[in-house]
Amino acid sequence: MNEATDRHDRLLTQLLLAYFGELEPGALDLLRTHLRWVELAGGQTLMQQGEAGDSMYLTVSGRLRAYVQQDDGRQRMVREMGRGQVVGEMSLYTDEPRSATVVAIRDSVLVRLDKEAFDRLIAASSQVAVALTRQIIQRLKTEHQTAAYAAPITVGLMPVTAGVAAFLAKQPETKIQIAGHTDSQGADAANMDLSSRRAAAVGAYLTSTGVNAARITSVGMGESAPTAVNDTAAGRAINRRVEVTILN
Numbered sequence: 001m002n003e004a005t006d007r008h009d010r011l012l013t014q015l016l017l018a019y020f021g022e023l024e025p026g027a028l029d030l031l032r033t034h035l036r037w038v039e040l041a042g043g044q045t046l047m048q049q050g051e052a053g054d055s056m057y058l059t060v061s062g063r064l065r066a067y068v069q070q071d072d073g074r075q076r077m078v079r080e081m082g083r084g085q086v087v088g089e090m091s092l093y094t095d096e097p098r099s100a101t102v103v104a105i106r107d108s109v110l111v112r113l114d115k116e117a118f119d120r121l122i123a124a125s126s127q128v129a130v131a132l133t134r135q136i137i138q139r140l141k142t143e144h145q146t147a148a149y150a151a152p153i154t155v156g157l158m159p160v161t162a163g164v165a166a167f168l169a170k171q172p173e174t175k176i177q178i179a180g181h182t183d184s185q186g187a188d189a190a191n192m193d194l195s196s197r198r199a200a201a202v203g204a205y206l207t208s209t210g211v212n213a214a215r216i217t218s219v220g221m222g223e224s225a226p227t228a229v230n231d232t233a234a235g236r237a238i239n240r241r242v243e244v245t246i247l248n
Contacts, residue, residue, distance in 0.1 A: 008060055008109055011060055011061065011083075012032075012035075012058075012060050012111060015058060015083070015084045018084065027124070030121065030124065030125070031113075034113055034114070034117035034120075034121065035058075035111040035112065035113055036111065036112045036113075036114075037109065037110075037112075038109070038111065038112050039109055039110075040104040040107070040108045040110070041104065041107055041219070042104055042106050042107050042108075042179070042217070042219030042221070043103065043104065043105075043192065043195070043196075043221040043222060043224060044103070044104050045101060045102070045103050045224060046064060046088075046103065046104060046110075047087075047088060047098050047100075047101065047102045048101050049067075049068065049097075049099065050098060051097060051098050052091075052098075053090070053092060053094075053095070053096065053097060053115075054091075054114065054115050055088060055113060055114045055115060055118075056087065056088045056089040056091075056092050056112075056113050056118065057087040057088055057110040057111065057113070058084070058085075058086055058087075058110060058111050059081055059083055059084065059086075059087065059108065059109075059110050060083065060109045060111060061083055061108060062082075062083075062106045062107055062108025062109060062110075063081065063082050063104070063105050063106045063108065064080070064081045064087065064103060064104050064105060065079070065080050065081070065102070065103055065225065066078050066080075066081070066087075066100040066101070067100060067101045067103065067225065068099070068100045068101075069101070073231065074226070074228070074229055075101075075225065075226050075227075078100060079100070080105075081102075087102055087110070088102070092115050101224075103221070103225060105177070105179060105219070105221070105225075105245075106177060106217065107219075164244075165205070165206050165209035165210075165211060166209065166210075168206060168244075168246075169209060169210045169211050172212070172215075174215065174247060175215050175216075175246075176206070176211070176216045176244060176245070176246060177218075177244070177245040177247060178203050178216060178217070178218045178219070178242060178243070178244050179195075179219050179220075179225075179242065179245065180194070180195035180196060180197070180198035180200075180218070180219070180220050180221065180241075180242050181195055181198075181222070181223070181225060181240065181243070182194050182195045182198075182223050182239065182240055183223060183226070183230050183235075183236035183237075183239040184223045184236070185236065188222060188223070191223045192220050195220035195221055195223075196218070196219070196220030198220070199218035199219060200218045202242050203216045223239070226239045227241075
């Protein structure tokens with residue numbers, strides 16, 4: 001087991017204990033045997049709105065965003081998820097299709113629990129059932145609230161000015177994520193490549209002004225996270241952008 005895998009394994013144990021509490025003897029081991037590791041690169045889609053809900057996920061590291069397609073075709077960001085948060089559990093209870101598309105906005109590591117294993121665990125452990133039910137109730141209580149995220153702070157920047165670069169250089173304790181985006185014109189693979197190159201160009205500029213390259217992560221999101229409709233020239237222009245995120 002390499003160092004990164006060992007670190008994620010220890011972190012998973014901590015998250016499971018924090019989430020489920022002290023389980024019945026053997027329940028944690030039973031849960032662990034049914035979990036499967038999933039790694040996502042920044043910009044990669046975990047699930048698509050409308051597809052069958054056949055599994056749930058626990059985020060071990062990284063960050064994801066959930067988007068819902070509205071009647072007018074626009075994608076609306078409804079939720080941001082980080083370490084220790086569960087994704088996709090609603091479909092396992094309701095047997096309904098996925099209600100949102102979930103995209104990794106940073107390289108992320110998760111564990112997956114399939115529906116068959118989920119049903120066995122619910123039947124075998126009352127504590128697992130209570131913990132998951134609590135999560136559902138909390139989600140229903142907050143799903144119509146507007147989230148106020150203290151961190152990360154997203155600053156939409158394109159082009160990045162010398163003043164902005166100087167500001168970032170004076171924040172040595174922070175990490176910087178740069179995400180490139182495109183409109184929906186062209187093939188998916190070409191858009192992913194273009195968005196990656198846009199993000200890398202901004203990262204190279206920041207590095208040239210004195211920002212430590214070790215602080216910077218660049219990801220291409222392609223056309224997966226539009227902020228406007230893509231059926232007008234104005235909307236496409238808005239979607240062709242680079243976002244710089246300061247991770248506190």
